[in-house]
Amino acid sequence: AQSVTQLGSHVSVSEGALVLLRCNYSSSVPPYLFWYVQYPNQGLQLLLKYTSAATLVKGINGFEAEFKKSETSFHLTKPSAHMSDAAEYFCAVSVSQRVGYQKVTFGIGTKLQVIP
Amino acid sequence: DGGITQSPKYLFRKEGQNVTLSCEQNLNHDAMYWYRQDPGQGLRLIYYSQIVNDFQKGDIAEGYSVSREKKESFPLTVTSAQKNPTAFYLCASSPSGRAPQETQYFGPGTRLLVL
Numbered sequence: 001a002q003s004v005t006q007l008g009s010h011v012s013v014s015e016g017a018l019v020l021l022r023c024n025y026s027s028s029v030p031p032y033l034f035w036y037v038q039y040p041n042q043g044l045q046l047l048l049k050y051t052s053a054a055t056l057v058k059g060i061n062g063f064e065a066e067f068k069k070s071e072t073s074f075h076l077t078k079p080s081a082h083m084s085d086a087a088e089y090f091c092a093v094s095v096s097q098r099v100g101y102q103k104v105t106f107g108i109g110t111k112l113q114v115i116p
Numbered sequence: 117d118g119g120i121t122q123s124p125k126y127l128f129r130k131e132g133q134n135v136t137l138s139c140e141q142n143l144n145h146d147a148m149y150w151y152r153q154d155p156g157q158g159l160r161l162i163y164y165s166q167i168v169n170d171f172q173k174g175d176i177a178e179g180y181s182v183s184r185e186k187k188e189s190f191p192l193t194v195t196s197a198q199k200n201p202t203a204f205y206l207c208a209s210s211p212s213g214r215a216p217q218e219t220q221y222f223g224p225g226t227r228l229l230v231l
Contacts, residue, residue, distance in 0.1 A: 009156060032217045043120075043206055043222030044159075051217045090158065094216040101166075102147075102216045108158040 002027040002093045006107035014115050019063075019078040021110050023091030026072065033074040034092040035065055038109075044090060050074060061085070086114045118143045120223035122207050127228045129194065129201060137192045137226045139207035147213025148190035149220065152176060153204040162205075165190055166213045194228060202230050 007022040025031060032051055036044040048059025055067045061084075065076045074091060088109045097103035120141045129135045141148065147166045151159040161174030165184040179198025184190055194201045207223040 034219070036222075041204075041225065041227070043122075043208075043224045044220075045222065046219050049217070049219060094218075096216045100214045102210070102213050102218055104161075104220065106159040108156055 002031065002095050002103070002105050004091050004093050004105055004107035006089075006091050006110050008110055009108060010111045010113065012113040012115060013081045015083055016080050019076070019081045019085065019112065021076040021089050021091075021112065023065075023074045023076065023107060024072050025074060025091075025093045027093055027095055029095050032094040033065075033067060034094065034104075035059065035063070035074075035076050036090045036092065036106075038088045038090065040087075047076070047089070081112075081114045083114050083116065086112055088112070120207055120209055120221060122205075122223040122226050124226060125224070127226055128231050129228060130231050132196045134193055134195050135228070137194070137205055137207075137228070139190045139192065139223060140188055141190075141207075141209045141221075141223075142188060143209055143221060144187075145209035145211050145221070146187070147210045147218075148184070149208040149210075149213075150174075150180070150182065150190070150192045151206045151208065153206055153225075159206065162192065164213065201228050203228060 003026045005024045034049045035047040050067045058064045091107040094104045123138045149164045150162040163182040165171035181193045205226045208220040210218040210220045
């Protein structure tokens with residue numbers, strides 16, 4: 001079975017400061033990892049995903065994440081926070097649970113607050 | 117534009133009443149999903165379908181039912197057996213639901229409230 005742990009259900013940063021949202025995963029098979037963003041009262045949209053092509057993954061809106069197998073981590077970063085980054089962020093792990101079925105497990109989410 | 121639509125945006129349920137949430141996609145995806153979102157619990161899978169006329173229970177299927185009569189549509193019924201239905205419900209789709217690297221695409225959600 002796979003699992004995802006997001007450390008910190010709420011994170012606050014000042015506008016212009018570094019954003020770091022933490023995600024650790026557990027999986028018995030090679031995982032694929034995703035970060036999604038959710039703005040208030042909306043659905044989720046993909047920020048970026050790791051599919052084993054490169055360990056450093058760049059996404060939309062200046063976000064990036066690095067896959068570290070030794071640390072089982074996939075932390076999300078952005079060098080400089082913008083007010084529009086205020087949202088909830090979900091890390092997800094996806095594996096082939098059995099032949100022909102994709103099993104996706106989401107973390108509990110981290111709400112990012114950006115302080116002007 | 118391709119995407120997923122969910123209706124209504126808000127839904128109110130009375131005690132003992134069944135209600136149905138609509139989900140339609142025009143992405144030509146085979147797989148569709150229903151998730152329930154509660155504060156602090158992330159997303160939990162209710163049902164999924166990888167092909168028309170077939171669907172499988174997810175992690176929290178009790179008190180819910182679905183149908184998949186058309187590729188584009190995957191309605192969710194919240195039955196009176198679901199004792200705590202207040203939540204935000206998200207519908208999603210993916211190209212096949214069979215490859216772990218597939219992205220899931222989400223609709224805007226329906227917020228269900230109990231009167």
